[in-house]
Amino acid sequence: MKHSKMPKTISLSLIIFFLSVNAFAQNPLIMDQFTADPTARVFNGKLYVFPSHDIVPPKGEGRAEWFNMADYHVFSSEDLTNWTDHGKILDQKDVPWADPKAYSMWAPDAVSKNGKFYFYFPTRLKDAGDGEKGFSIGVAVADKPEGPYKPQPNHIQRVEGIDPNVFIDKDGQAYLYWSRGKIYGAKLKDNMLELDSEIKTFEEIPQKGHIEGPFVFERNGTYYMTYPHVANNTERLEYGTSDNPMGPFTHQGVIMDESASGTWTNHHSIVNYKDQWYLFYHDNDLSPDFDKNRSNRADSLFFEENGNIKKVIPTKRGVGITASTSEIQVDRYSAKSNYGAASVFLDRLDPFKGWKVVLNKPEAWVKYNKVDFGAEGSKNVKIRARSLTGGTVAVKLAGQDNKEISKVTIQKGGNWEVFSAPVKSEATAVQDLLLQLKSGAGVEVDWVQFEK
The missing domain is CATH 2.115.10.20 (Glycosyl hydrolase domain; family 43)
Incomplete structure (x- = not known):
């Protein structure tokens, strides 16, 4: 972020x-x-x-x-x-x-x-x-x-x-x-x-x-x-x-x-x-x-039926609905795989710059809930990322079948760049988003953004 x-x-x-x-x-x-x-x-x-x-x-x-x-x-x-x-x-x-x-x-x-x-x-x-x-x-x-x-x-x-x-x-x-x-x-x-x-x-x-x-x-x-x-x-x-x-x-x-x-x-x-x-x-x-x-x-x-307060588990994701056209800070994920996924500072010396997601094992993933795609869907997806080895990131709608809607190739290099790919399937309304590393030894992601 x-x-x-x-x-x-x-x-x-x-x-x-x-x-x-x-x-x-x-x-x-x-x-x-x-x-x-x-x-x-x-x-x-x-x-x-x-x-x-x-x-x-x-x-x-x-x-x-x-x-x-x-x-x-x-x-x-x-x-x-x-x-x-x-x-x-x-x-x-x-x-x-x-x-x-x-x-x-x-x-x-x-x-x-x-x-x-x-x-x-x-x-x-x-x-x-x-x-x-x-x-x-x-x-x-x-x-x-x-x-x-x-x-x-x-x-x-x-x-x-x-x-x-x-x-x-x-x-x-x-x-x-x-x-x-x-x-x-x-x-x-x-x-x-x-x-x-x-x-x-x-x-x-x-x-x-x-x-x-x-x-x-x-x-x-x-x-x-x-x-x-x-x-x-x-x-x-x-x-x-x-x-x-x-x-x-x-x-x-x-x-x-x-x-x-x-x-x-x-x-x-x-x-x-x-x-x-x-x-x-x-x-x-x-x-x-x-x-x-x-x-x-x-x-x-949330409350129990008898009025008792259910224990609140802290999350990175927090609350609110994120517009798909904004820079979606997936480092504030709702959930992540038990392997190969982490959120770390973009710059340890300047924490106000926020965080990045590091995906360093194939199939590692992070989920970000409540993204509003609107009524028309999106044409393209952009990912600000970098990778010393290069890699491929699948963009999915989190659900029963984790439907893949795009796949973005992250070119080899040490600098932050914005990579894009077409969205193959229409995503509308409020959906949960999932990013998954499909190939490569390590990809760092700053944000994801969809274009109408």
Whole structure:
């Protein structure tokens, strides 16, 4: 997967156009910056993601070898395939009560009420000193989900901690949840800026091991309290259920296991968009050697008949439908053969360039699901590839008979080139795509694209 660099003189409108037409449907969702702690919300029929923003701070600032976050961006999509970066919505320097050099703008949330949009964020207070104490939660308010957001002059009184989450029940009552070693919660006043009850400590949540990041949602009258918990080595996602947004919550199980990459944190949100539930979370895809620079991911989430959450298995493919005429990043595959197929960085020194598929044994394959061929089918297929030995790649529709629709010859050579071949059989509608090495000792594939 490649991400082109934009000229510095490009206009804002062109930036928005550029970003909105580039498909980042695969995991990770965003390929030009680090994004973590994603809160996904639906506003005005569109899905918005409010993540934190991992950065490498200027020399001499922030905390070396730790999380450093100075600002927030917001991203939106209507199809979970094309994402728009609406730019920076809040900076640590703009918060009156915050330490402007703390680099502690950690996991946020955003909700809509009374015709306004409320963005909740944690950061360190001025003169707070070191350690986990000294954090509070602030609110910034906007007329549109993409901002601009204006931070309130003071943080929420009586709240000490991080990871704000706001849940608005069907009766309009809003609740604020947060963490600091344990999970806490309270009602919010109608102004969404002040607590309206005593603070509850959710002692029924497992207390052994680090816990943070609460996210509460409701489905069919059941309230779900979800959270990251270090039960063994790193954070996994767990949940409990209740018939009341203030609990008590009964522990039910694990939503997502510890990351295979060893990333110490996971922070998430769960959202229903167009009648499908999704889990948004993060991992260290673009920074495999440093897990403090993370990237947002999304995968579909499903429920058992009794309301229990089925465990989510992370995928590279992610969510959304990819147009056949786009550059299909098959390195974000849905499945692969048990031999001779792998996804590796195009350039290890520049992970933002993305990945390539390496097929190095005959019959090795990768499958990429949900490609929209439209109603007319395609005339040709193009593959950006290279091979030191040359080879042949079969392009198939994944299914019961894995129907071959084209075969592309990759010429011998060490440089990336685009090779093409006619499509022999019409492919229409949404299909799963399969690429298989038919000859040669090794072929590297960057992307596949169909032409009408």
